[in-house]
Amino acid sequence: MKPPRQAAALRDIRSLMRPHLVTAEPYEGVEPPEVLAQQAGIPEERLVKLNGNENPYGPSPKVAAALGRYRRYHLYPDPQQRHLRQMLAEYAGTSPDRVVAGAGSDELIDLLLRLFVGPGEGVIDCPPTFAMYATFIHLLGARLVLAPRDEAFGLDLRGIEEGARRGAKLVFVASPNNPTGNTTSEGTVRRLLELGLVVVVDEAYFEFTNQTVAPLVPHHANLVVLRTFSKWAGLAGLRLGYGIMDPTVAERLLAIKAPYNVNLAAEVAVEASLEDRDLLMSRVKAIVQARDQLREELARIPGVATFPSTANFLLCRMPHGKGRWVYQELARRGIFVRDFNTPLLQDCFRTSVGLPEENQALVKGLESIFEQGG
Numbered sequence: 001m002k003p004p005r006q007a008a009a010l011r012d013i014r015s016l017m018r019p020h021l022v023t024a025e026p027y028e029g030v031e032p033p034e035v036l037a038q039q040a041g042i043p044e045e046r047l048v049k050l051n052g053n054e055n056p057y058g059p060s061p062k063v064a065a066a067l068g069r070y071r072r073y074h075l076y077p078d079p080q081q082r083h084l085r086q087m088l089a090e091y092a093g094t095s096p097d098r099v100v101a102g103a104g105s106d107e108l109i110d111l112l113l114r115l116f117v118g119p120g121e122g123v124i125d126c127p128p129t130f131a132m133y134a135t136f137i138h139l140l141g142a143r144l145v146l147a148p149r150d151e152a153f154g155l156d157l158r159g160i161e162e163g164a165r166r167g168a169k170l171v172f173v174a175s176p177n178n179p180t181g182n183t184t185s186e187g188t189v190r191r192l193l194e195l196g197l198v199v200v201v202d203e204a205y206f207e208f209t210n211q212t213v214a215p216l217v218p219h220h221a222n223l224v225v226l227r228t229f230s231k232w233a234g235l236a237g238l239r240l241g242y243g244i245m246d247p248t249v250a251e252r253l254l255a256i257k258a259p260y261n262v263n264l265a266a267e268v269a270v271e272a273s274l275e276d277r278d279l280l281m282s283r284v285k286a287i288v289q290a291r292d293q294l295r296e297e298l299a300r301i302p303g304v305a306t307f308p309s310t311a312n313f314l315l316c317r318m319p320h321g322k323g324r325w326v327y328q329e330l331a332r333r334g335i336f337v338r339d340f341n342t343p344l345l346q347d348c349f350r351t352s353v354g355l356p357e358e359n360q361a362l363v364k365g366l367e368s369i370f371e372q373g374g
Helices: 004-011 033-040 061-069 082-092 105-116 132-140 157-165 186-193 214-219 247-256 264-275 277-299 323-332 356-373
Strands: 099-102 122-125 143-146 170-174 198-202 223-228 241-244 313-317 348-352
Touching: 033 323, 061 264, 082 099, 082 241, 082 264, 099 105, 099 247, 105 132, 105 170, 105 198, 105 223, 105 241, 105 247, 122 132, 122 157, 132 143, 157 170, 157 186, 170 186, 186 198, 186 214, 214 223, 264 277, 277 313, 277 356, 323 348, 323 356
Parallel strands: 122 143, 122 170, 170 198, 198 223
Antiparallel strands: 099 241, 223 241, 313 348
16 A cells, blocks of 8 residues: 555646646647648638748758658667768858757757756846747746847847846847847847857748858857758758857757757758758748738738748738737638737737748738728
8 A cells, every 4th residue: 555645646646747847838839731721611722821930832852752762761860960960061151060950949949958057047038039938948947037129129138138147148039030030130149249148049040031140150159050941941840950059069969969869851851952952042032032022912901010021921910909800810711820919019920921822812811801890
């Protein structure tokens, strides 16, 4: 017979969990197409999915061919990622000892926090921005230090400086920022580096803007630049991100990561993508052109405001009090965007740039909504 204390613990397994994780809220990822189609009550082929910042063209055709040819899936990947890091370094214009790959840049965000930040220590977040930063900060048991952006979504340097004075150890800066689409200048990043913080610049949408602070990495051991193959190369489902950093940081990340964190299919897909980068970059160019055209068309709809963007998405603001209603009306029509109706983004949603017919469906959907009840 079990002792009473042990029996009580087994009746409520949560009593054995870490307290801050018992109430942790999960990151709200986007639902898969089949679930969205079911919600809208339409066939999946009629779905207009613009809520995940995914590349509407998908991966290079060479990816499927390379995946089909590969014959070593029964073997574990190289835990040191030698070939993968060499390829990524050549693409990024750096050396392999400065590169670490992850199962998406999300994994690298988690690993960097684990490396530099302990429970209760401060991490600066600059909302509105990528919500995954705050999610991982909470899961780690670290202290979230908020430095909200200004009305133009620029960084609050004074707020970040105050956080650093109070002992924060790391700051996340997405550039282009998600969901607002604006970039942070090199001069601003240089000022942050002077604060003694670890500065993580998330360049997930680098290929759409071609603006980077990666050349600063050799001169600043406290700078890490993150990138991904999810957006420009269309490999979101295979999860491949990478970081450019000081060799000492890279060596430690390789030591603490799961040994086989990047699967072989992702490595094969990266190699095929890099061999076909001309095609992929032509698609990036098409998305940028479509983004600018979509912004012009949305701006012609009375009541719709759009913000400038250097990424593959647009942040849109609806008339006061109607943001959530518009989002729901679009969903009812099978058009799914990302709802950001929060205090910092009142009545806003973010739309990915899709194929031409998907962008037109969004425009016509909004026109119809406002004609009927806007």
